[in-house]
Amino acid sequence: MKMEERLDNMKIKTNINMFQVVFFAFLLSCLGSCYKDKGNYDINMPITPEIIGLDTLYEAVVGDSLIIEPRFEGIDANQLEFLWNIMVPESINPERDLYEGSSLRMLFGYGAKVYTTRLTITNKANGMKYFHNFKIRGITEFSKGDVVLSIEQGITKLSFVKPDNTVQPNIYEAINGENLPRDPLHIYFMRHTGINNATPLGYWIVTKNGGVRIDVDDLGLEKVKPNTIRDNFFLAPATIEIGNLQNHPNGVLMGVINGKFYGGTMQTWDQAHTYGMFGNNADGNYELAPQFIMSTINGNTIMIGYEKDKKQFVRLNIYGIPMYFGTQYTPIDPGIFDPHNVGMDLLHIIQINNADTYAYMKDATGNIYELKFKCDYIRDFNFRSEHKKLFVHQDWINADTKMVATQTGNIYIAAQNKVYRYNPINQQIREMETTFNDKVTMLKLEDDENTLIAGSEGSIYYMDIHVGRNGNLIKKIEGIPGTPVDMAWRK
Incomplete structure (x- = not known):
């Protein structure tokens, strides 16, 4: 290589080395200066106004004044703007649901529902906005308390029991100017229990040949949705004879009408006018006894029914709508008793904790038997017979016997003017x-199943059945017209 080329290469390498030295010196200088400047900056964050005394839920009496007056600290309230927005889905003009000012003062003219409300605070100096959400629940004098269904001299009565135990008898007649249908069976508080803060769907009062739906907040007949059992059919049968209707957790009625199984529709919004209406009955060749079990397990609803002519237990499932499958299940241990051929009449059926089921049957000679079994109508579709024995107190069981079961396994039975706790295991x-x-x-x-409630002529009795307690009287409510039939409550 020539001397000139060597000199050129040495110059290039020297320049590169000099560049690297300068670059690393610059980098060290930056790192040092950055390190020295760390934490030396003054950051002026905007002050967040502190709100004091704003709850997450307010109750407002419909037609009465509502005042919400929180305090604000950390910044002068004169520098803030306040906007309250009550979110009313049914509102025609949402602008009317906006209120300005550091406090909310209004005549609460909305319905007895739960309304999400937002307070927006704006700092006028910098335009920063702060949001606080809470809820307002509209209530009436009937929003909390018990409704008691009774019968007096053949006339169906409805009473309202206030939280202070004051009784308002004959409340339906006073509000609606007419009597309820005859032969009462049940009263149900309807709501979609799977939805938090679900809007109540009314009280259904079920009677032998019909029934009515009343508003939960004024106890008047439902004004928008069907308010009679007959009107609750898309196409009503010529006659209606109700064996038994129960309250499904989704807030619709299901059960036996004219010996067939009907279920209220659930394939729409629960506030729709058609929600809960009866379509066609579960198709099949059967005649059901009034008594049945309805269980909801992991979101699946099954029914255990009894075909009264063929004297056999039958299976029903809900697949969108109730479907009758009859004896499409596998009997296990049919030697104990054959569920396909029981050969007796069903008087009562009761279930404990979605598992052990007890049926009380009457044979041709008048003997009362207790049948115990378990059903799996979801996965294995089987019916396991577990025992068949004469019931220990034959005189307790008839078609009118009242009984309830706790999830812990006890069955409470009313016999004349006494109530007994019965453990079917021992x-x-x-x-x-x-x-x-x-x-x-x-x-x-x-x-909570810690209190047993009994109705007897003119009165309601509350009994303590906590562990270790034996049904001692907690309180007694008097003034119920006639004999109690059923009751419901809103807490």
Whole structure:
């Protein structure tokens, strides 16, 4: 290589090395300066106004004044703007649902529902906005309390029991100017239990040949949706004879009408006018006894029914609508009793914790048998017979007997003017401590199953059935017209 080329190469390498030295010196200088500047900047974050005294839920009496007056700290309230927005889905003009000012003051003219509300706070100096959401629940004098269905001299009565235990008898007649249908069976508080803060769907009062739906907030006849059982059919049959209707967790009625199984439609919004209406009955050649079991397991609903002519247990499932499958299940241990050929009449059927089921049957000679079994109508589609034995108190069981079961396995049975706790596993029986002067005509369980509620001529009795307690009287509500039949409540 020539001397000139060597000199050129040395110059290039020297320049590259010099560039690297300068670059690393610059980098070290930047790192050092960055390190020295760390934490030396003054950041002026905008002050967030602190809101004090704003709850997550307010109750407002319909037609009365509502005042919400929180306090604000951390910034002068004069620098803030306030906008309250009550979100009313049915509102025609949403602008009317906007309110300005540091407090919300209004005459609450909305319905007895739950309304999401947003308070927007704007800092006028910098335009920053802060949002606070809460709810307002509209209530009436009937939004909390019990409704009691009874019968007095053949006339169906409805009473309202206030939270302070004051009784307003004959409330339906007073509000609607007419009597309820005769032969009452049940009253149900209808709501979609799978939805938080679900809008109540009314009270259904079910009677032998019909029934009515009333508004939960004023106890008047439902004004928008079907308000009679007959009108609740898309195409009503010529005659209606109700064997038994129950309240499905989705807030629709399901059960036996004219010996067939009907279920309220659930394939639409639960506020739609058609929600809960009866379409066609579950198709099949059958005649059901009034008594049946309805269980919801992991979102699946099954029914255990009884074909009264063929004297056999039958299967029904809900696949969008109720479907009758009859004896399309596999009997297990039919030697104990054959569910396809029971050969007796069903008087009562009751289930414990979606599992053990007890049926009380009457044979041709008048003997009462207790049949225990389990059904799997979801996965294996089988019916397991577990025992068949004469019931220990033959005189307790008839078509009018009242009984309820707890999930812990106890069955409470009313017999004349006494109530008993019966353990079907060991057949242990114990009389409750509360005494009654007249026949017990109603048995209910509080939602927590720690209180047993009994109805007897003119009165409602609340009994303590916590573990270790034996049905001692908690309280007694008097003034119910006639004999109680059923009751429902809103807490």
